[in-house]
Amino acid sequence: MTLVCPHCAQPHPLDERFCRACSMPLVYGDGPSVEEPVSSRHERARKIDPRYVEGDLVRVAYATHQAEAEFLQGMLLEEGIPSTLRRTRGFDVPDMLAAGPRDIMVPASGHAAARDVLLEAEVISDRPPDPEPAASRVLAVLLGGMALVFLLAWFGADLLG
Numbered sequence: 371m372t373l374v375c376p377h378c379a380q381p382h383p384l385d386e387r388f389c390r391a392c393s394m395p396l397v398y399g400d401g402p403s404v405e406e407p408v409s410s411r412h413e414r415a416r417k418i419d420p421r422y423v424e425g426d427l428v429r430v431a432y433a434t435h436q437a438e439a440e441f442l443q444g445m446l447l448e449e450g451i452p453s454t455l456r457r458t459r460g461f462d463v464p465d466m467l468a469a470g471p472r473d474i475m476v477p478a479s480g481h482a483a484a485r486d487v488l489l490e491a492e493v494i495s496d497r498p499p500d501p502e503p504a505a506s507r508v509l510a511v512l513l514g515g516m517a518l519v520f521l522l523a524w525f526g527a528d529l530l531g
């Protein structure tokens with residue numbers, strides 16, 4: 371009784387949770403399990419559909435934090451699609467923090483199915499995500515700041531005069 375990676379089929383000891391090579395959640399290998407109680411992990415592992423474990427990991431969705439990402443992973447797992455999380459590039463958040471956006475990665479063969487699940491649940495849309503116009507936000511903050519300075523000067527002058 372060992373754990374194997376559903377993605378690259380590499381065997382792992384039972385105390386591992388994720389594949390060392392590709393960080394997929396591990397599933398139980400063949401063989402009857404006597405000592406292992408039917409844990410929730412086992413329950414989940416049984417659900418993974420072998421059709422959805424082929425190919426490279428590709429990004430299927432984006433979550434703004436760990437809890438949301440895990441919720442989406444659970445939804446995908448309901449359909450037998452294994453997934454793994456990656457910290458979205460460009461955000462430097464210490465690893466111990468649960469904050470910070472996550473990319474949800476699925477094997478390429480599960481991508482279409484995963485998209486269907488997430489589209490159905492209206493988690494993602496058909497349109498590519500609108501990149502936040504950072505420049506206009508900076509401008510808004512600047513204008514807000516200037517307005518404040520102006521008001522302070524105005525009322526300050528009023529009070530002094």
Ligand SMILES: [Zn+2]
Pocket residue numbers: 375376377378379380389390391392393394
């Ligand atoms: Zn692997």
